[in-house]
Amino acid sequence: MFGFGKKKLDDRLTGGILVELGMFQSWTLDNRGMDLGAVILEHIIKKILDRENVKYSDDEVTGLKFMALSNMEWGQLRDFRRKTNFDSNVAGFCRSINLPSEFYTPTR
Numbered sequence: 105m106f107g108f109g110k111k112k113l114d115d116r117l118t119g120g121i122l123v124e125l126g127m128f129q130s131w132t133l134d135n136r137g138m139d140l141g142a143v144i145l146e147h148i149i150k151k152i153l154d155r156e157n158v159k160y161s162d163d164e165v166t167g168l169k170f171m172a173l174s175n176m177e178w179g180q181l182r183d184f185r186r187k188t189n190f191d192s193n194v195a196g197f198c199r200s201i202n203l204p205s206e207f208y209t210p211t212r
Contacts, residue, residue: 109157110157110158110159111156111157111158111159112158112159113153113158113159113160113164117156117158118168118171121149121152121153121156121168122168122171122172122175123181123184124152124197125145125148125149125152125168125172126172126175126177126181127181127184127185127188127190128140128148128190128194128197129145129172129175129181130178130181130182130185131185131190131191131194132207133178134182134212135191135194135210135211135212136209136210136211136212137211137212142169142173145169145172145173146165146166146169148201148203149165149168149169149172150165151201151202151203152201153165154201155200155201194208195208
């Protein structure tokens, strides 16, 4: 309720969240033929922050959302997905933040 015992959002954690979110956005574009909208991005950001036990404000979530929306390095994200084997772990990512199977079921 008050955030006692939770981690603070720092630059390292912010970067990791943006990479993870960017890889998921890239996967969604490539495998589901759709982009994640601002409302869904915000929902996913909050779920990642909760999973990581991070104390956050609405302003921090909004900042992360705008950073994610402005990330256009799709080629870099695809390369990173390949290097980290993200594609074969996308279902695990979605389960780790309690997203329903529709988010990790390819349509292409």
